[in-house]
Amino acid sequence: xxxxxxxxxxxxxxxxxxxxxxxxxxGDHVRIGDGTTVGSHAVIDPYTQIGRDCRxxxxxxxxxxPQSVKFQGEETVVRIGDGCTLREFVTIHRGxxxxxxxxxxGESCFLMAYTHVAHDCRIGRHVTMANxxxxxxxxxxxxxxxxxxxxxxxxxxxxGDHAFIGGKxxxxxxxxxxxxxxxxxxxxxxxxxVGLQRHGFPPETLAALKKTYRIxxxxxxxxxxxxxxxxxxxxxxxxxxxxxxxxKSSQRGITR
Numbered sequence: 050x051x052x053x054x055x056x057x058x059x060x061x062x063x064x065x066x067x068x069x070x071x072x073x074x075x076g077d078h079v080r081i082g083d084g085t086t087v088g089s090h091a092v093i094d095p096y097t098q099i100g101r102d103c104r105x106x107x108x109x110x111x112x113x114x115p116q117s118v119k120f121q122g123e124e125t126v127v128r129i130g131d132g133c134t135l136r137e138f139v140t141i142h143r144g145x146x147x148x149x150x151x152x153x154x155g156e157s158c159f160l161m162a163y164t165h166v167a168h169d170c171r172i173g174r175h176v177t178m179a180n181x182x183x184x185x186x187x188x189x190x191x192x193x194x195x196x197x198x199x200x201x202x203x204x205x206x207x208x209g210d211h212a213f214i215g216g217k218x219x220x221x222x223x224x225x226x227x228x229x230x231x232x233x234x235x236x237x238x239x240x241x242x243v244g245l246q247r248h249g250f251p252p253e254t255l256a257a258l259k260k261t262y263r264i265x266x267x268x269x270x271x272x273x274x275x276x277x278x279x280x281x282x283x284x285x286x287x288x289x290x291x292x293x294x295x296x297k298s299s300q301r302g303i304t305r
Contacts, residue, residue: 050066050067050068050069051063051067051068051069052069052070052071052072052073052089054071054072055069055070055071055072055073055074055075056072056073056074056075057069057075058075058076058077058079059077060077060078060079061075061076061077061078061079061080061081062079062080062081063075063081064080064081064082064083064084064085064101065083065084066083066084067081067082067083067084067085067086067087068085068086068087069086069087070086070087070088070089070090070091070107071089071090072089072090073087073088073089073090073091073092073093074091074092074093075087075093076092076093076094076095076097076112077095078095078096078097079093079094079095079096079097079098079099079112080097080098080099081093081099082099082100082101082102082103082131083101083102084101084102085099085100085101085102085103085104085105086103086104086105087105088105088106088107088108088109088137089107089108090107090108091105091106091107091108091109091110091111092109092110092111092113093105093111093112094110094111094112094113094114094143095112096112096124096125096126096127096143097111097112097126097127097129097143098126098127098128098129099111099129100129100130100131100132100133100156101131101132102131102132103129103131103132103133103134103135104133104134104135105135105139106134106135106136106137106139107137108137108138109135109136109137109138109139109140110138110139110140110141111127111129111135111139111140111141112126112127112141112142112143113140113141113142113143114142114143115142115143115144115145115167115168115169115186116142116167116168117145117168117186119145119147120145120146120168121146123145123146123150124150125143125144125145125146125150125151125152125168126143126144126150126151126152127141127142127143127144127151127152127153127154128151128152128153128154129141129153129154130153130154130155130156130157130158130174131156131157132156132157133154133156133157133158133159133160134158134159134160135160135164136160136161136162136164137162137163138162138163139160139162139163139164139165139166140164140165140166141154141165141166142166142167142168143168144168144169145168145169145186148168148169148186148187149169150169151169151171152166152167152168152169152170152171153170153171153172154166154172154176155172155173155174155175155176155192156174156175157174157175158172158174158175158176158177158178159176159177159178160178160182161177161178161179161180161182161198162180162181163180163181164178164179164180164181164182164183165182165183165184166184167184167185167186167188167204168186168187169186169187170184170186170187170188170189170190171188171189171190172189172190173190173191173192173193173194173210174192174193175192175193176190176191176192176193176194176195176196177194177195177196178196179195179196179197179198179200179216180198180199181198181199181200182196182197182198182199182200182202183200183201183202184202185201185202185203185204185206186204186205187204187205188202188204188205188206188207188208189206189207189208190207190208191207191208191209191210191211191212191226192210192211193210193211193244193248194208194209194210194211194212194213194214195212195213195214195244196208196214197213197214197215197216197217197218197231198216198217199216199217200214200215200216200217200218200219200220201218201219201220202214202220203219203220203221203222203301205300205301206220206221206222206223206224206301207223207224207295207299207301208220208223208224209223209224209225209226209227209228209291209292209295210226210227210291211226211227211241211244211245211248212224212225212226212227212228212229212230212241213228213229213230213241213244214229214230214231214235215229215230215231215232215235215238216231217233218230218231218232218233218235219232219233219234219235220234220235220304221234221235221301221304222234222235222299222301222302222303222304223295223299223300223301223302223303223304224237224304225237225292225295225296225303225304226288226291226292226295227240227241227245227258227262227288227292228240228241228262229241230304235304236304236305237266237304237305239262240255240258240259240262242255245258250288253286254286254288257283257284257286257288257289258288258289258292260282260283261279261283261289261292261293264278264279264282264283265279265296266305272296272303276293276296276297279293280293
């Protein structure tokens with residue numbers, strides 16, 4: 050199932066039932082899992098590891114050298130989980146030695162056309178990134194997050210689980226889990242209630258998260274005061290605990 054015009058390095062590991070389209074280029078030290086399809090003219094550079102049953106569309110470029118002046122050619126990798134869809138012209142760059150050495154895309158992610166993921170980013174499971182989303186280096190995105198089209202995210206920013214980022218936003222600080230953010234610069238617009246309901250969160254969880262959100266962002270308290278009040282007044286269900294821990298661990302600061 051490899052087209053005769055494709056160029057596949059002898060050092061690449063190609064799984065069962067893999068299809069590689071016309072003029073695709075597969076480099077050395079590449080591993081492609083069973084059942085994955087690679088479209089025409091796609092380029093998969095060395096040290097890229099791709100899971101099972103992925104769909105890589107035409108002109109995608111995976112495993113490129115990082116756009117970092119500190120990179121010295123060290124052996125670093127891109128890891129892409131099972132069941133991911135990478136549409137036309139997606140670009141994903143390898144990690145750097147100083148940034149951990151790994152750029153990682155979790156399983157079942159959907160990266161739409163022209164998405165860019167820079168070096169040392171860590172993307173969770175079931176993440177959707179719409180057209181022309183651009184991630185700078187060292188960004189972390191939690192599970193089930195959605196990032197709209199034409200969004201730019203500053204390096205070292207974290208985006209929490211189940212967060213929703215509206216289109217054409219510029220994100221320069223951390224986005225907590227379970228919320229909606231949008232704008233240039235991005236600001237918060239409440240809980241991602243529709244997304245949470247679609248994922249089966251019960252009403253009591255939504256109520257606890259809403260109360261937590263209001264205490265932290267609507268009462269005019271300092272973060273220290275707000276966290277103390279949440280811990281005193283809100284039942285510590287796992288989602289509330291995750292929300293609070295995310296805020297406490299922020300290094301760049303929290304989007305308000």
